Amino acid sequence: MSRASGDAIFSETRATVKQSLESFLNGKIIDGTKLTGHWFPTIKADVFISHSHKDEEEAIKCAGWLKSEFHLHPFIDSCVWGYADNLLKLIDNKYCLNPGGDTYSYEKRNGSTSHVHMMLSTALSAMLDATECVIFINTRNSITSSESVDKTESPWLSFELATMRVIRRKTPDRQLGQIRNFANEELDIMKASQFKAEYEVPLSELTPLTGAQLVKWNENHQSTPRFNRKHALDLLYEIAPEQT
Numbered sequence: 287m288s289r290a291s292g293d294a295i296f297s298e299t300r301a302t303v304k305q306s307l308e309s310f311l312n313g314k315i316i317d318g319t320k321l322t323g324h325w326f327p328t329i330k331a332d333v334f335i336s337h338s339h340k341d342e343e344e345a346i347k348c349a350g351w352l353k354s355e356f357h358l359h360p361f362i363d364s365c366v367w368g369y370a371d372n373l374l375k376l377i378d379n380k381y382c383l384n385p386g387g388d389t390y391s392y393e394k395r396n397g398s399t400s401h402v403h404m405m406l407s408t409a410l411s412a413m414l415d416a417t418e419c420v421i422f423i424n425t426r427n428s429i430t431s432s433e434s435v436d437k438t439e440s441p442w443l444s445f446e447l448a449t450m451r452v453i454r455r456k457t458p459d460r461q462l463g464q465i466r467n468f469a470n471e472e473l474d475i476m477k478a479s480q481f482k483a484e485y486e487v488p489l490s491e492l493t494p495l496t497g498a499q500l501v502k503w504n505e506n507h508q509s510t511p512r513f514n515r516k517h518a519l520d521l522l523y524e525i526a527p528e529q530t
Contacts (some may be wrong), residue, residue: 288347288350288351288354288355288423288504289346289347289350289356290350290352291348291349291350291351291353292345292346292347292348292351292353293346293350293361295346295349295350296346296349296362296365299329299361299362299365300365300368300369300461301443313518316377316401318401318405319406329361330359330415330416331359331361331416331417332352332358332359332360332362332417332418332419332519333352333358333360333417333418333419333421333519334360334361334363334413334414334417334419334420334421335348335349335360335361335362335363335420335421336363336420336421336422336423336443337362337363337364337422337423337428337475338423338425338427338428338440338443338497339411339440339470340427340428341366341423341425341427341428342362342364342425344361344425345363345364345423346362346376346426348360348418348421348423349362355504355507355508356504356507356518357518358519359516361413361417362444363410363413363442365407366406366410366413367410367442368411369402369428370406371400371404374398374399374402376407377398377401377402378390378394378395378398380472381394381398382394382395382398388474406465407445410442410446410449411449412444414446414453415454417525418456418458418519419519420446420450421495422446422492424489428440428443429489430484432449435484435486436486436487437484437486437487437489438484438485438487439483439484439485440485441483442483443487444483444485444487445490447487447488447489448487448488448493450492451488451491455494458517458519458520460517460520461520467495493528494526495525495526499525501527502525503518503522503525504523506521506525507521
């Protein structure tokens with residue numbers, strides 16, 4: 287059921303992200319603000335799932351599990367950056383072809399790529415800030431370790447993990463009443479083909495989450511009567527408290 291539910295979430299989000307791009311490519315100047323808002327919409331979600339493109343199936347299963355078991359609304363990051371090449375192709379075919387139409391202008395393509403990647407970065411930053419919780423799927427596809435340093439070859443994962451360090455930490459509205467008497471308490475994730483680069487990633491600042499903890503989270507959630515049940519993410523924070 288998790289996979290079927292995840293497929294539905296992934297397909298629905300991709301369809302939302304991919305709406306009628308051609309309407310923004312008619313003039314000589316593209317409205318980047320409108321294009322970002324239309325093509326990279328800020329979808330309402332509780333959990334941001336960050337993952338390697340090679341782990342897309344695992345991300346889809348995770349999204350389905352979160353939805354079916356906890357009624358949480360997940361967002362899979364590849365629904366956005368997975369379309370970067372599609373948008374670039376549309377723009378480059380319209381604006382970057384050399385005379386004759388068989389090759390692209392190197393200079394023009396540098397410009398179009400910069401614009402698309404900046405719009406994409408803006409959209410991902412907004413989604414990371416809008417969601418309450420981020421789950422990073424840490425596999426060998428996403429992280430390589432050498433000399434005790436965690437690294438990734440994905441610039442998008444590097445960007446997401448770095449952004450997670452600087453975006454604001456927000457207390458959910460449902461928890462505000464629980465902490466008003468504790469003034470000092472805080473509730474405290476480019477596909478590389480020919481060219482490769484590595485980026486150090488701050489995994490030590492993330493809270494590890496094991497399979498056993500995920501099972502316990504589900505058990506605690508399901509064993510509590512619905513009328514007396516805490517928010518699913520609050521249960522998760524109790525099982526895997528943030529490291530300080």
